[in-house]
Amino acid sequence: MLKRLHIDQQQKMLKIEFEGKTLEVRAGETVAAAILEAGAEYTRTTAISGAHRAPYCQMGICFECLMEIDGVPNRQACMVEVQEGMKVNRQYGVRGLADEKLV
Amino acid sequence: MRHFDFIVVGAGVIGSAIACGIAGKGYSVAILDGGGNMFRASVGNFGLVWVQGKGQGTPAYAEWCRETSSLYPNYARKLLEETGVDIAYRKPGGLTLCHSEAEYEKRAKIIERLTHESQSGSYDCEMVDREKIQKMIPNLPLGSKVCGGSYSPHDGCLNPLALLKALQIGFFRASGVLFPGTSVSNLCYEKDRFVVTTSQVSYSSTKIILAAGNGITPLAAMLGMRIPVSPQQGQLLVTERVKPCLAMPISGIQQTLEGSFIVGLSNRNVGFNTGMDTTVMKQMAQRVVNAFPLLSRLRLVRGWSALRILSPDGLPIYQQSESCPGAYAVTSHSGVSLAPMHQSHIVDWIVDGIEPSNFQFFSARRFNVKKTAH
Amino acid sequence: MKNLYDLIIIGTGPAGMAAAVTARNFGLSTLVVDEQRDLGGQIYHSLENARPENTFALGTDYFYGESLIRSFRKSGAEYLPETMVWNLDENHNIGILREGKAYQLKTKHLLIAAGAMERPVPIPGWTLPGVMGAAAADILFKVNDMVPEEPVVLAGSGPLFLLVACRLIDNGVKIAAMVDTTRFGSYLKSLPYFPQALRVASYLGKGLSMRWKIQKGDFPIFQSADNLAIYGADSAEEIHFTSLGRKRKIHAKSFLLHDGVVPNIQFTRLLECEHQWYERQRYWKPVLDDWGNTSVNGVSVAGDCGGIWGAKAAEHAGRLAAIDIVYKQGGLSAEEKILAADPLIKKLGREKLIRPFLDQLFPPSCHALVPSSDETLVCRCEEITAGQIREAVSLGAISPGQVKSYTRCGMGPCQSRMCGLPLAEIIADSRQVPTPTVGHLKIRPPLKPITIGQLADLELLK
Numbered sequence: 017m018l019k020r021l022h023i024d025q026q027q028k029m030l031k032i033e034f035e036g037k038t039l040e041v042r043a044g045e046t047v048a049a050a051i052l053e054a055g056a057e058y059t060r061t062t063a064i065s066g067a068h069r070a071p072y073c074q075m076g077i078c079f080e081c082l083m084e085i086d087g088v089p090n091r092q093a094c095m096v097e098v099q100e101g102m103k104v105n106r107q108y109g110v111r112g113l114a115d116e117k118l119v
Numbered sequence: 120m121r122h123f124d125f126i127v128v129g130a131g132v133i134g135s136a137i138a139c140g141i142a143g144k145g146y147s148v149a150i151l152d153g154g155g156n157m158f159r160a161s162v163g164n165f166g167l168v169w170v171q172g173k174g175q176g177t178p179a180y181a182e183w184c185r186e187t188s189s190l191y192p193n194y195a196r197k198l199l200e201e202t203g204v205d206i207a208y209r210k211p212g213g214l215t216l217c218h219s220e221a222e223y224e225k226r227a228k229i230i231e232r233l234t235h236e237s238q239s240g241s242y243d244c245e246m247v248d249r250e251k252i253q254k255m256i257p258n259l260p261l262g263s264k265v266c267g268g269s270y271s272p273h274d275g276c277l278n279p280l281a282l283l284k285a286l287q288i289g290f291f292r293a294s295g296v297l298f299p300g301t302s303v304s305n306l307c308y309e310k311d312r313f314v315v316t317t318s319q320v321s322y323s324s325t326k327i328i329l330a331a332g333n334g335i336t337p338l339a340a341m342l343g344m345r346i347p348v349s350p351q352q353g354q355l356l357v358t359e360r361v362k363p364c365l366a367m368p369i370s371g372i373q374q375t376l377e378g379s380f381i382v383g384l385s386n387r388n389v390g391f392n393t394g395m396d397t398t399v400m401k402q403m404a405q406r407v408v409n410a411f412p413l414l415s416r417l418r419l420v421r422g423w424s425a426l427r428i429l430s431p432d433g434l435p436i437y438q439q440s441e442s443c444p445g446a447y448a449v450t451s452h453s454g455v456s457l458a459p460m461h462q463s464h465i466v467d468w469i470v471d472g473i474e475p476s477n478f479q480f481f482s483a484r485r486f487n488v489k490k491t492a493h
Numbered sequence: 494m495k496n497l498y499d500l501i502i503i504g505t506g507p508a509g510m511a512a513a514v515t516a517r518n519f520g521l522s523t524l525v526v527d528e529q530r531d532l533g534g535q536i537y538h539s540l541e542n543a544r545p546e547n548t549f550a551l552g553t554d555y556f557y558g559e560s561l562i563r564s565f566r567k568s569g570a571e572y573l574p575e576t577m578v579w580n581l582d583e584n585h586n587i588g589i590l591r592e593g594k595a596y597q598l599k600t601k602h603l604l605i606a607a608g609a610m611e612r613p614v615p616i617p618g619w620t621l622p623g624v625m626g627a628a629a630a631d632i633l634f635k636v637n638d639m640v641p642e643e644p645v646v647l648a649g650s651g652p653l654f655l656l657v658a659c660r661l662i663d664n665g666v667k668i669a670a671m672v673d674t675t676r677f678g679s680y681l682k683s684l685p686y687f688p689q690a691l692r693v694a695s696y697l698g699k700g701l702s703m704r705w706k707i708q709k710g711d712f713p714i715f716q717s718a719d720n721l722a723i724y725g726a727d728s729a730e731e732i733h734f735t736s737l738g739r740k741r742k743i744h745a746k747s748f749l750l751h752d753g754v755v756p757n758i759q760f761t762r763l764l765e766c767e768h769q770w771y772e773r774q775r776y777w778k779p780v781l782d783d784w785g786n787t788s789v790n791g792v793s794v795a796g797d798c799g800g801i802w803g804a805k806a807a808e809h810a811g812r813l814a815a816i817d818i819v820y821k822q823g824g825l826s827a828e829e830k831i832l833a834a835d836p837l838i839k840k841l842g843r844e845k846l847i848r849p850f851l852d853q854l855f856p857p858s859c860h861a862l863v864p865s866s867d868e869t870l871v872c873r874c875e876e877i878t879a880g881q882i883r884e885a886v887s888l889g890a891i892s893p894g895q896v897k898s899y900t901r902c903g904m905g906p907c908q909s910r911m912c913g914l915p916l917a918e919i920i921a922d923s924r925q926v927p928t929p930t931v932g933h934l935k936i937r938p939p940l941k942p943i944t945i946g947q948l949a950d951l952e953l954l955k
Contacts, residue, residue, distance in 0.1 A: 017623065017747070018639045021664060022546050042638075044542065049637040057728050058622040063360045063378070064876045068727045070622035072873075072911075074629040074636075075535065076528055076941075077610050077757075079874060079906040080620075090359055090418060090906075090942075095575075097530060110360045110378050113258075113413055130889065155892020155932050162898040280898050287888050299889040359906065359942065382945070394765075395938050397580060397588060397597065397953070404948035415946025420906050422937040 048093035126324035131161035134330030135286035140466035142293035154300035163425015164279035171271035179477035190459035204285035213274025244271035276368040308443035343442030350426035355383025501600040506534020508796025509606035511811035517568040550663035580938035609797035618723030627751035641747035644669035649751035686850035752861040770929035784817035806844035874905020
């Protein structure tokens, strides 16, 4: 869905996990951008119809980029910066109550 | 001038239920509704159909609440059949939680008093301890402060917005006519009929029902009725959707069938203010966290605030005008809970003059008595 | 964080930064908050992290913001990025969420410089993955050094529509087609405003050079396009439209929609500032005096969230607003205020000359305002269609609030940012009344989601 323009030797790369697969991403990227660049066609399914959705505005207005990040559901992925070891999953419909692994 | 058998002023949950019931009897009915600028208490409702705790010192009202709860299951079914709208009524019973021994004592006294006053001889609401509550709500661990509460099998909940929509659809299917965005500027009674003046046209009717929420007082005065009401603000907060984990409605915490949790139950007298107050929001959130710590992780997506319509004693007013017979005023802050009663008993009273038992209790004259006592 | 500030500014775009610099020049204790990680608002987004390789594609207009950003960094304003404002109240208490904790802050004066957002374009298929706002592509470029997967279709009209196309061309992205919805009639209608636009001829020059670059590109440009609809199974695959009487369809991987930019009025609506309807561009904007004061005491607005005038105008407006605030707090006499403001008022007046022309040339397209097909989604969050909204109106719901009660439109996490404008237009169209008369949704806290736990642990003001 997206393409990186420049990769150079000095670029700091990180490893994150998306749906169980390891991705190499550049430091400073947003989670939404990194996931779309990795080829994910969609980043969530809706609570009502299960339709596939992907980010629309990339600036925190549309709430289409809701994803599960490090166990916390429904986070706006376009507002979160990638971190080493981050675990990202799509937000599949409605969240559960105890989905958080964090306290 | 267009004439109707009945005109109802106000398309909230009270006006719509009454209009729907009367139209269903084959009469020509028009609803005149003030529109989006009005305060619209009906859409600010928490959605509980609650029996427990209601009507202390007023057995007639306690009984009124009990009856509506028993009517609700059939009422909901009928609405679904007749309008296709599911108001999501369910009656798994309901809980009021107590967060301290003092709260528990206070609640126990209320329940004791209501049991004692109960006309039917049984009240069906009991105090339960923490352990028993936890068994009723296995998925959500209780916070340590919760020491017990009161439980009634008569309590339930529904989707109040769906109820309003169902009543509107039912009204249209019974050939009712709605004039939205139409404010009433004058009412008068001449030659056995009522003339209703709005900014655009005038209408006439044989009978008229005022169900105009917080706007009822000046209209009632035009038809010789003194109906005192004042606005009481209620705030609530709504979360993101969550997989089902709370089937039992609790006073102040409820999970809708869509999955959102609704939390709240504030009341403040702040005039006609439908904003939110930060301190109140924090208190509501704290109470939820104290009740069920796991809920603290849920995201609040929106706030809502509306004005209840309160009579001086908080109970309904059902009044017919003496100087203008055929004019009725109906007001209550429990319009959602009482919809079945409004669509049956109140309709029968308005159309055929049949008064339910203890009905004089709800007359507005009870306030006049208090006044002259000074 | 202090207990009380002289000035709190929401937004680090040109308006917010310029206001902060001016306020700090006069010694006001100033806090600036922004939800984003990087400075610059949208126009100068992530300028401090710009890659040298992107200098050409980013363009001189972008780097114009560099000196302002430097001044802001040196100004001594307290700056909190990644800080979300979830509440504002009439006592100038600001509710913020920062690093997972909620605080309340107090200020003598509040300046809202929250900028603009793209007008939502509710066409059939706009919710399919692969469809984005054109500005989203711009953000992906500035913040992430990324471009949409090619081939790309751009559909819509307006200055940003042209700008994003040029950026894609500069970055070597294959464009499948440009579908321009500008109507020929708009060119004629905008002619009366052309003379005053000539006084800021550099803007016109920019427009022309963008058009020339686009014209030279090796992709078709379809004019006067209408009846836009996007189709695809799970992702967007093709866009259908009519152009000059002919039905067309273009296959692509990415679809960028744009139909103008509108003020972000969530904050001013929450505070119940008075708003006015701007008919030519069909959006609401707060009523402001010449200093950006709203109808609410102690609340000012600067920049595009008060009406779309562009980045340079935003900067001047920010400074003017700050001057007025300084004056109100006793830091300037009335004469000093006029002296300081005079050159800014002139500059602001000049910057504003281009806008009436642009607004008349690029009015919102009909399909962006009122979807003709009932199946088109309007509320993305709750999946409410235009048909459901029309049904609610037929049941007597004549205002956005009433339609919201019947349909759930506007109840989702975006709190009507995406559906608010089309909702009002559809109601007005169904009722055959002017759009501003139908009213608007009441905005309440939280402005953006905050957890129950965070609210429970909110640190109230002492």
